[in-house]
Amino acid sequence: DGGITQSPKYLFRKEGQNVTLSCEQNLNHDAMYWYRQDPGQGLRLIYYSQIVNDFQKGDIAEGYSVSREKKESFPLTVTSAQKNPTAFYLCASKGRQGGLVYGYTFGSGTRLTVV
């Protein structure tokens, strides 16, 4: 089955440490996205990539970095500059999906906690 795989499911970060969240898709979608979800809030866009080797900042990019070296992969690094990184992180891709013109598929998320 095609889909998006995020790993790890749970991640703990120490103060001052960089951590990288993995996102892999086998849907052959060009566009990929990273969202952050805080309790009781909607999803906020961190970074997105429309094509390999290109990406743009979303609404809350400060303290995060990404790369897009392969179509299938869009890792997110949470740097020490992100002062409040504890959140649920969701990766998504966009492409033709079933009978829809453009559908978004989400991964199962990574819960990051600062310890």
Added chain:
Amino acid sequence: QQQVKQSPQSLIVQKGGIPIINCAYENTAFDYFPWYQQFPGKGPALLIAIRPDVSEKKEGRFTISFNKSAKQFSLHIMDSQPGDSATYFCAAIGSGNTGKLIFGQGTTLQVKP
């Protein structure tokens, strides 16, 4: 800036009731309006979606009503079940292949047995 406003923030209904979640948007460039269902610890999953040239769409127990002139749309869940208890997000997508997904704030629904 918030371009899709969703209400209520939370909703409790009895089994068999019809919860209604409302959304309003500002940007007329949106041309696709999906609803997502999210269970705790999981990613959102597409539930149902509509284009603005359609006033209503039904899929099983889920119905979207769309009012283009008022820039409002709503989700109705018929004969709600405890298994429908989840967080629901409305969203809007800008036109074209590069259109980004803009989410509402989400509604937490609890269906009591």
